Amino acid sequence: MKKTLFLLFFLGFFVLSAYLLYPLALRTFFLVKGTAEITSELADRAARPNTMLFLVARNEGGVPVAVKKIINPVFPVNFQMTPSNLILPDVLTKKIYLEAFVNNHGKLGVFRHGDLMGSLKSPLFVFGKKAVITIDTPAK
Numbered sequence: 001m002k003k004t005l006f007l008l009f010f011l012g013f014f015v016l017s018a019y020l021l022y023p024l025a026l027r028t029f030f031l032v033k034g035t036a037e038i039t040s041e042l043a044d045r046a047a048r049p050n051t052m053l054f055l056v057a058r059n060e061g062g063v064p065v066a067v068k069k070i071i072n073p074v075f076p077v078n079f080q081m082t083p084s085n086l087i088l089p090d091v092l093t094k095k096i097y098l099e100a101f102v103n104n105h106g107k108l109g110v111f112r113h114g115d116l117m118g119s120l121k122s123p124l125f126v127f128g129k130k131a132v133i134t135i136d137t138p139a140k
Contacts (some may be wrong), residue, residue: 030066030092032057032081032124034131036073036100042116042138045073046102054101054108055079055133060092060123066096069107075135095123100133115139 020073036053046053057066066085070077086092088115101108102116110118118135 001007001094029053030081030083030086030126031129032066032088032096032098032131033129034133035096036075036077036079036118036133038075038102038116038118038135042135043075045116045138046073048104050104052103053077054103055081055099056099056108057081057085057096058099060095060097060098061093063088063091064113065074065089073102078130088128092126094126095128097123098118098133100135102135111139113139120125129136 036055049072052070053066053070054062055070059065065088066081067087068079068081068085070079083089097120099119100117101111102115103112105112116135116139117137118133120131120133124131
């Protein structure tokens, strides 16, 4: 009886600890590494002065959780997103969707004429180290 009660207490403590520490572990060890590439047809647009590359990580619900900004990128660009790039760490999930935006106006979320974008088709784990994102879509 005592052994069963102790086992249930230990199991409950373990489950509660995992439930509380899992989001903290995701935030602490968040790391996404990869390369951003651009198609040859769009490369001249990205070579203009004051061009900015924004890498946006969205959770499974589509909410942006991390943003990395690179000024005057030279493609292909190696990037690394760390916990310092998190903007909404409390809504981070273990799978993220990665998007890339290239523009000259510096505003994220506004897709204007001349802007470029690309995205990964499949989700990436928050510890992904081989993400290759291709910027292949111009604004209409």
